Amino acid sequence: MNIKDKVILITGAGTGLGKALAIAAGQAGAKVICAGRRKERIQQTATEVTKAGGVGTAVEMDVTDPKSVEKALHQAEKAGPIEILINNAGVITGLKPVQELPVEEWDKIMATNVRGPYLLIRATLPGMIQRGFGRILNISAPIKHLPKATAYCASKCALDSLTKAVSYEVKGTDILVNAVEPPFLDTEMHKGGKKPEEVVGQILDLAALDAGGQGGRIVKIG
């Protein structure tokens, strides 16, 4: 699908994969809403999106907080209704054996990696259903059963389930919901691996499937 002029919301767009996706979408002429908590980071990304040939807008958003999501979406939709949602914001902290993992750490990881995508989907899906068009791509991960990363693994498994279940709910419409498992990427989250720029083409292709494309998939990319 040609994403020129499409309104794309990307969470966690101030750094790493989200930033690279935003700039690549900008190069393709999209209107990119760059969401995240650190204002200066998302503003920097939005500026780079516009320089690349798109239209970048920064919106402050804490994906774990329904009020923050609602307020940010109200601001974001001045660019137009959200047509493509990329749930990219995520955290991997508290890497320790499960019996040592504080409850607060578990809750923070689940809130960012699962509740966040749920809140964003909940807020944007009604408009997509009303307009009869939408694309949702959740950024999952290939690690699902790694010792000392129980909360992160459980959160990404839950995200995959959310992806499939929502996809079944919108079956028969032109709304496609998928998830992607990127390889290790060199970002704030993880040192070493591929540069995010090496995988953004594949990810944007999945986020912008043509009508009739398949939903409910968890796609591993290399």
Ligand SMILES: NC(=O)c1ccc[n+]([C@@H]2O[C@H](COP(=O)([O-])OP(=O)(O)OC[C@H]3O[C@@H](n4cnc5c(N)ncnc54)[C@H](OP(=O)(O)O)[C@@H]3O)[C@@H](O)[C@H]2O)c1
């Ligand atoms: N790096 C890897 O090897 C790898 C591999 C597979 C999958 N992934 C997935 O790729 C996605 C992006 O990760 P990354 O590697 O690019 O790491 P990153 O640079 O740390 O990016 C994570 C982004 O999420 C944002 N974020 C965190 N908590 C948030 C919250 N409560 N509300 C809004 N935004 C929040 C952060 O921005 P603020 O702190 O400014 O809000 C940050 O920009 C994640 O979902 C991750 O699980 C990464």
